[in-house]
Structures are given as C-alpha cells and as structure tokens.
Amino acid sequence: MIKFKSIPSDFLLVIFLSAILCSSCAAPPVSRIMETTAYCGCSKCCSWERGSWKHLKLDFWNRYVNAGNGKGREYTGQTASGTYPGEPEAGFFSMDTVYRPWMIPARIIFFPWYFLPEDGTIAADTKYYPFGTRMYVPGWGWGVVEDRGSTIKGPDRIDLYFDSHSEALQWGRRRLPIRIQKP
Secondary structure: OOOOOOOOHHHHHHHHHHHHHHOOOOOOOEEEEEEEEEEOOOHHHHOEEEOOHHHOOOOOOOEEEOOOOOOOOEOOOOOOOOOOOOOOEOOOOOHHHHHOHHHHHHHHHHOOOOOOOEOEEEEEOOOOOOOOOEEEEOOOEEEEEEEOOOOOOOOOEEEEEOOOHHHHHHHOOEEEEEEEEOO
C-alpha cells in the first residue's frame, strides 16, 4: 500500500486564500461603439418652463414640465433615479493629476472639496443598462447611468450630462468606443 504525505493545513489555507483573492466577482468591462449626445439642465434640453398658466405665469420662480407624461407637474431637476445630475470631476487623486501636476497647488487652494473623483450622469435605455451601470466615455470621463430619456432607445445610444448648454452643444453627436462596467 502506498502512503501519501499529508499536506500541512497552513499550505492549504494559503492556496485557498490566494485562489479567492485572484478570482473576481465582477465581469470584465465590455467595450462597445456607441452614439453619444449631450444634454444639460436647461429648459430646452429638459422640457420645462417658468411659471404656470394656471397662475397666469405670475409664479415665474417655479418650473413646470411642459411636455410628455408629466406635463404640468413641478420640475425638480432630479434624474429618473432620484439623484441630481452632474458632470464628472477629476478630483485630486486621479490620472489627471499625473498628466497635469502643475494643477496640484491650484486644486488644493481653490478646490479642496474636489479631493476624490466623482462620476458624471449618463442617460441610457434602462432595458439594456440598468441604473448604476458605470461607463467610461473618452473625452468626457467616468459616468453612471442615473437617467433615461424619451429619445434614448436601444443599446447603442447614451446621453451625457453637461453643466451648461453651450458645452452640450459643443459636444454635439459623436460615435465613440465606450467601456461598460455592469453593476
């Protein structure tokens, strides 16, 4: 009869832990060519107007939805997922710091609240990309799907949020390779 030497339990523990650490739960990012457009929070992009005809437009400080299913409802500026939209922020600890190190003193003095990077808001068809799907758009940055739009249909179309209407118009319509990380 052949006898095998017993394997030490410490060795088995090391093998087990290294197997767990080397495996990953998330799927690798997928790259896909998509058509990107831009939008902002203005009345043209988000279909709202100041004042209600019910009040003869005298309540001009209030904003109301003027198109679609929610016509006449008060406009809050929130996305479909209930968050407030924003552009991506590079932050102090980012690759932008490596590429432009001369900006470090200005960021520390003038923008200390932008310490960590923040993702921007992306509107997509939630049948294909549920809320929370993270994407990287070249020239814009990292973003998270937090909104949906009435004209955004299919897996090859997304809408990127910008803070100003002029920046959104400058972006225009582009076909780019988008890196997608599903939640």
